[in-house]
Amino acid sequence: MQIYLLNKTPFEGVKNLILNEIVFFDIDINLHQYNALICTSKNALLALEKSKVPLNLDIEIYTIGESAACLAKKLGFKNIKIAKKSYANEFFKEFKEELKNKKCLYLRAKTIASTLNLDLKNSGIDLDELIVYENVFKSSNEKLIHPSIFIFTSALSVENFLKNYTLYEDDIAISIGKSTAKKLLNFKNLFVCEKQSIKECVILAKKLSLKANF
Structure with missing residues (x-):
């Protein structure tokens, strides 16, 4: 079966289906005002890089997922913490006590699927939010093969797919x-x-593709 990945990351034997583009905003922020930086996506850190924001390499970075942590390390940040489980609600449970008594900055997308920002604020954490990028829908005229395997990497990727295509029963x-x-x-x-x-x-x-082919 053909495998489609709703993401631009290349893999052998996988076809990338790109139905969105990332638009980064110009930002101006003093990271030295904060003790902790929350990044649930590497795009948040890319936004800092693209806007050439002076980095506070001693700030504590709290991330979800290896990709954001790897980019933080590449940029030179020294204090990087990765959530044990890659879910916003689990991130909140793991770090909510640790983030108290710290001035925190959450770099985020314009639209987010979780309520992490509200959960942190409602627990008494001193949190500022800064919208640094946006996922924008991008239509496609590519004809898809069915049945196939479709990998969805975010809630937004599902929404974008269904704007343009249909999942068949045998997909x-x-x-x-x-x-x-x-x-x-x-x-x-x-x-x-x-x-x-x-x-x-x-x-x-x-x-799953191997099983389906037998």
Whole structure:
């Protein structure tokens, strides 16, 4: 079966289906005013890089996922903490006590699927939010093969796909996490990856593809 990945990350034997583009905003922020920087996506850090914001390399970075942590390390940040589980609600449970008594900055997208910002504020954490990028829908005229395996890497990727295409009954959908899966609850051939990683989603897709071909 053909495997489609709703993301631009390249993998052998996988076709990328890009239905969005990232628009970065020009930002001006003094990171030295904060003790902690919350980044749930590497795009937040890319926004800092693109706007050439002077970095406070001693600030504590709190991330969800390896990609954001790897980029933080590449940029030279020294104090990087990765959530044990790659879900916003688990991030909140793990770090809410640690973030208290710290001045925090949450770099985020214009639209977010979670309520992490509200949860942090409601727990008494001193949190500023800064919208640094936006996911914009991009239509496609590409004709898809059915049945196929579709890997969805965010709730927005599901929304964008359904604006442009239809999932057939014999297709297989793979969700990178629980919040993304909520957008696909009415689809019977749905698999939620155990680890919230694009690489793990691709590994699962290839296993399912082999089974389907026998």
